[in-house]
Amino acid sequence: MNAALPIIGLTALAALALGLRARHGRDMSLEQWTVGGRGFGTILVFLLMAGEIYTTFTLLGGSGYAYGHGGPTYYILAYGCLAYIISYWLLPPIWRYAKQYQLISQPDFFARKYDSPALGVLVAVVGIVALIPYLVLQFKGLGIIVETASYGGIPSAAAIWIGAIVVTVYVMASGVRGSAWTAVAKDILILSVAIFLGIYLPFHLYGGFGAMFTAINQAKPGFLALPAHGESVTWFDSTVLLTALGFFMWPHSFGSVFTARTDSVFRRNAIVLPLYQLILAFVFFVGFAAVLKVPGLTGPNIDLSLFRLSISTFPPWFVGVIGAAGVLTALVPGSMIMMTAATLLANNIYRAAHTAADPKRISDVAKWLVPVVALVAVYFTLRGGSTIVALLLMGYSFVTQLLPSLLMSLLRNNRLSAIASMAGILVGIATVAATVLTHSTMATLFPALPEALRDLNVGIVALVLNIIVTAVVGAATASPASRAGSARSVG
Numbered sequence: 001m002n003a004a005l006p007i008i009g010l011t012a013l014a015a016l017a018l019g020l021r022a023r024h025g026r027d028m029s030l031e032q033w034t035v036g037g038r039g040f041g042t043i044l045v046f047l048l049m050a051g052e053i054y055t056t057f058t059l060l061g062g063s064g065y066a067y068g069h070g071g072p073t074y075y076i077l078a079y080g081c082l083a084y085i086i087s088y089w090l091l092p093p094i095w096r097y098a099k100q101y102q103l104i105s106q107p108d109f110f111a112r113k114y115d116s117p118a119l120g121v122l123v124a125v126v127g128i129v130a131l132i133p134y135l136v137l138q139f140k141g142l143g144i145i146v147e148t149a150s151y152g153g154i155p156s157a158a159a160i161w162i163g164a165i166v167v168t169v170y171v172m173a174s175g176v177r178g179s180a181w182t183a184v185a186k187d188i189l190i191l192s193v194a195i196f197l198g199i200y201l202p203f204h205l206y207g208g209f210g211a212m213f214t215a216i217n218q219a220k221p222g223f224l225a226l227p228a229h230g231e232s233v234t235w236f237d238s239t240v241l242l243t244a245l246g247f248f249m250w251p252h253s254f255g256s257v258f259t260a261r262t263d264s265v266f267r268r269n270a271i272v273l274p275l276y277q278l279i280l281a282f283v284f285f286v287g288f289a290a291v292l293k294v295p296g297l298t299g300p301n302i303d304l305s306l307f308r309l310s311i312s313t314f315p316p317w318f319v320g321v322i323g324a325a326g327v328l329t330a331l332v333p334g335s336m337i338m339m340t341a342a343t344l345l346a347n348n349i350y351r352a353a354h355t356a357a358d359p360k361r362i363s364d365v366a367k368w369l370v371p372v373v374a375l376v377a378v379y380f381t382l383r384g385g386s387t388i389v390a391l392l393l394m395g396y397s398f399v400t401q402l403l404p405s406l407l408m409s410l411l412r413n414n415r416l417s418a419i420a421s422m423a424g425i426l427v428g429i430a431t432v433a434a435t436v437l438t439h440s441t442m443a444t445l446f447p448a449l450p451e452a453l454r455d456l457n458v459g460i461v462a463l464v465l466n467i468i469v470t471a472v473v474g475a476a477t478a479s480p481a482s483r484a485g486s487a488r489s490v491g
Contacts, residue, residue: 004320005150011324012166015331018185019170019178030363033175034104034343035258040180042265047183048176048256048336049269054190054279055333056141059326060303062280066287067294068302070223072231073284079240080277083247088270090248092263093410099258105340106254107348110402113409116418117352123402124348126429127251128341130398134250135337135377137395139163141303142330143381148307149323151316160381163327164374167335171342172367176259179335186328191279193325198282201289201309209285216291223291230455238457245463246400252333252340338377342369394436397459401428404467416470417477424470431462 031037040048066073094109103109106127111120142163143156154162170178206212217224226233248254260266283306290305294312297305310322346366351357357365405421408414435441435458442461443454 002151002153002320003315003317004323005153007317007320008146008149008154008323008327011327012162012331014185015182015328016166016170018181019166019335020173022170022177022181023174030343030347030359030366031102031104032177033363033366034255034339034347036176036180038099038259039261040259040265041261042268044180045256045260045265046269046272047187048180048259049253049273054187054276054329056138056145056326056330058280058283059190059194059329060141060144060306061137062283063287063290063306064303066284067290067297067305069231070220071225072227072236073287075236075239075243077277077280077284079243079247080280081274082240082244084270084273084277086244087248087273088267090410091257091266091270094254095257095260095263095266104255104258105343105347106251106402107344109254110405110409110421111348113414114405114416114418114421116422119405119418119422120348121352122422122425124344126398126402126425127344129429130395131251131337131341131344132373132377132380134395135334135341135373136381138330138334138337139377139381142327142334144303145307145323145326145330148304148311149319149326151311151319157382160378163330163334164378167331167338168371168374171335171339172370175339176256176336179332179339180259182328182335183332186325186332189321189325190329193322194279194282194286197306197310197322198285201313202285204313205289205293212285212289216288219292229451232455234452235455235457238455238460242400242457242459242463243396245403246396246459249399249402249406250395251344251399252336255340255343256336338370338373341373342366345369345373394432397432397436397457397462398429400459400463401425401432401466403463404470408470415478416474419477420470420474423473424466427469428462428466431465432459435462 036044062073062076065076097103097113098109101108101112103112105124107120107124110123111117139160143160146154146159146163147156150159170182174181202209202212206215213224226236248257257266286306286309290309294305294308297308307319307322310319314322343366346362346369350365351362354361402425404424405416408416408421435445440458441454442449442456442458446454
């Protein structure tokens with residue numbers, strides 16, 4: 001047995017213990033289980049949001065994208081900062097409205113705003129469809145991390161099953177509080193590991209950041225810049241815009257807003273979180289350091305660059321520490337995603353079909369749906385597939401389609417009808433699904449377009465179509481009654 005295995009194993013057990021301990025002394029009603037009784041202060045909300053944001057995507061996807069794509073990687077650094085600026089104004093009114101009406105999920109918000117249970121069901125379905133690939137992303141990353149960090153001692157499939165069981169147990173027991181408690185340990189460890197690796201490896205292997213980038217540029221000219229085609233400036237700008245606009249449209253991120261004690265929490269976090277985003281730069285440096293030292297990785301294997309470089313540089317015990325940080329980056333967001341998906345299924349789909357079900361029944365259904373969600377995600381994870389970044393971008397394209405209806409709902413005089421909202425969302429989702437299933441891009445669909453438009457992210461194209469259809473159907477269905485019924489907001 002190598003020294004990495006016990007460190008990774010003890011970390012998984014510690015996460016399980018923390019998650020179970022979080023429910024101590026509390027009756028896990030549906031409100032406690034999903035939104036923590038709306039009692040989280042600034043620090044816990046900060047850690048919870050950071051726990052959702054800094055995932056296996058941060059550790060593996062960020063470094064892998066830097067290794068395989070070069071300059072375009074910086075879109076990841078840009079969109080988070082823009083999203084946090086938006087959150088300063090976006091999140092407080094959402095929290096106030098949810099607090100007033102005791103809402104516990106994203107579909108609840110839309111259904112109440114538009115007085116439409118059908119819209120709530122549609123939003124729940126969109127959320128679940130987007131969350132499954134995001135959960136697959138976490139399990140996929142977990143398998144890569146544990147198999148590689150354990151030097152093959154634990155196969156990827158076994159790691160995925162073990163991680164799914166650990167998360168399922170403490171999510172069923174503690175809900176969002178289990179996620180918040182384990183997020184504390186995760187953030188401390190990932191912060192330390194990412195900064196250390198991002199500084200040590202460039203200096204150890206190249207003599208400094210400048211020397212590293214000079215060596216890469218000499219060996220691969222143009223690699224560190226945006227290419228003229230494909231991931232060009234147009235792709236970069238449209239992808240940053242898409243992901244920034246969709247940042248808080250993820251159901252688990254949206255739902256975590258409801259956990260706060262006051263709305264001032266979000267403005268304080270909007271000031272601090274952009275600084276936390278700088279952790280990503282250190283992760284990128286690891287990926288860039290691997291470009292010349294671990295050559296030859298292609299396709300999904302680019303996500304292995306961080307660990308391949310670490311294994312060739314550090315002793316097994318320290319690789320185990322890196323692996324432990326990676327395990328927590330999968331378990332914490334994975335727990336939030338599983339809890340949210342189960343809540344959407346129980347509270348917004350099961351309840352719609354069983355209107356007489358009491359809160360206790362809904363709470364029990366939500367908890368027992370957690371292992372079902374886990375099994376579905378494990379199934380898709382073991383089938384293999386795209387790189388981590390590709391999975392995340394697909395999910396963003398889906399959830400961002402909810403944004404136009406959300407923004408309209410926050411107006412004091414919202415004249416948009418539920419029918420118009422649903423029409424726009426459906427058109428946007430259909431556009432994304434069609435392009436994903438056919439592996440299409442703007443360049444393949446419309447080769448005669450000007451160069452500046454051919455590299456547009458198709459998620460932005462879907463969003464534009466969504467807005468057009470929403471406006472047209474909204475104008476056609478507007479009436480005094482619908483305007484009065486849909487104009488609900490809290491200032």
